[in-house]
Amino acid sequence: MTEKIATRQAYGEALVELGKEYDNLVVMDADLSGSTKTAMFGKEFPDRFFNMGIAEQNMYGAATGLALSGKIVCASTFSMFATGRAFEVIRNSVGYTEANVKVCASHAGITVGEDGASHQTFEDIALMRTIPGMTVVNPSDAVATKKLLRQIVEMDGPCYFRVGRSAVPVFYSEADEIVLGKGNLVRDGRDVAIIATGIMVNEAFEAAKTLAAEGIDARVIDIHTIKPIDEEIIIKAAQETYGIVTAEEHSIIGGLGDAVAQVVVKNAPCKMAMVGQLDTFGESGKPDELRAKYHMTAADIVAAAKSLL
């Protein structure tokens, strides 16, 4: 059976590794360091770890001050409070000054599970995409999380980095090349293209297997960097298949689906279907139960793919 690791766990471990290499790496949290896994960095580098208490706006403001003073700052809390509550600080302080702040938010999407709708963020990618100069990254597994975190730490400028709460299958191997800004062709195929992000990449891969058994050849692409988006790989998919299904653990409004659609309508219009959170709030439940109820499973991708053919 495939190993399962939460991307937040990989994030916490990667921070410790990076902290050893970059002595100007500073990590901040807003009283959720056990959940976001920044506590591991705090234990290793107490001088460079700041718990700002339950005050997300001030965390991103202070992060900007630290970044403008030469620090690389990874500031973590739940996605809801980072991108929701602190949005305007991230827009005006982090974004407008192009500060070297990485908004590393965990517990995004429906797989937060039992905490329910107040904590299930479906708007974060949409919000972060609209800020000029903001790089938006949504890694799909533990390997991608580690490889991409390194690249955003090495990159100068603001970034939104989204990780999840639940353990998800690790399908990349250390040897796989994962490059910021470049989509990964996970599986080639000619009938339909499934363009997925985050934990939905694994679902897309499973969907492709099901489709293959029915004689449908699906291409699977991992768009871990939603902004700037890899236009080339999307245009190619639009031209070489009969249609595109997007799959994301995020609202179908403003997220990956819209980002892909913008590329497609400008360059190579094709049929599209979007799998993601519909225009509704979530509820409490087990992550897998919720993904089933809110239509974010491999089966939903299969149905969407068939609707295009």
Place this chain on the structure above:
Amino acid sequence: MDIKELKRTAFDVRIGIIKALNNAGSGHPGGSLSMADIVTALYFDEMNIDPNDPKMKGRDKCIFSKGHAGPAQLSAMAVRGFFPMEDFMTLRKLGSIFQGHPNIMIPGIEMSTGSLGQGFSVAGGMAMANKLDEDPGRIYCVLGDGEIQEGLVWEVAMSAAHYKLDNLVAIVDHNGLQIDGRNEDVMNVMPIDEKFAGFGWNVVKINGHDFGEIQDAFTKARNCKDKPTVIIAETIKGKGVSFMENQAGWHGKAPDDEQTKQALAELEAAKNLSVSVEYGESDGELLAAANLASGNETNYEVN
């Protein structure tokens, strides 16, 4: 710089504010003028800065969290030589680095502000960075009294005390007025001193137009260890221009050409008098004398 020279310089700063806002055709004279004396003291006396090397290591930093009063800071910086005064006269014009609110594109501006509370939060972060790096630079942050209605301000108040940021000095421009009127009518902010003291700050109260008290307050801040300092400066909105003083209506509108002529005449006359008069008398007397000298015997009524 001695007090007499600081006073004279503050007139130049005020003249720069009025000219720039008149050129721009919009902006915030009231809160800029109320901060003109303190910002003069910061840029000409208190802060360790070099206009020829705005990124100097170990420098002190000043952030106007009340970004709408940025013209006070920018005018002082122009007089100090960070950039030519004529460049500052492009304030608010298309393509200028002198945006409607302070912007880090400008040499010597440390943070882009305008959205209230955020400059203070960033100032706190800079103070944390300096502690971490053992950088001697001090961080001065100017807040409006209306601005402290923002919840973020109190998040900063809490974290700055928690992290013992004795290299951070907040200056509250307590002119008592905000856009919609008097603080106490819009949303009472008093008592400001007890609030900050309760959060664990060192509190110093001064007359924000008295250079002796301003210098004293900065010294007290420097001598206070393990606590951030807040200087609550009692000020007059529109200070130095008779028809703008204590008028909420002058929060956010620029003087027209006629009003500018009048304001500049008052400021020039008061400046000239200040060269010849020994200070000791009140500013009010000086202003009255200046009014007489410039031929304006009465204050303007402004709608």
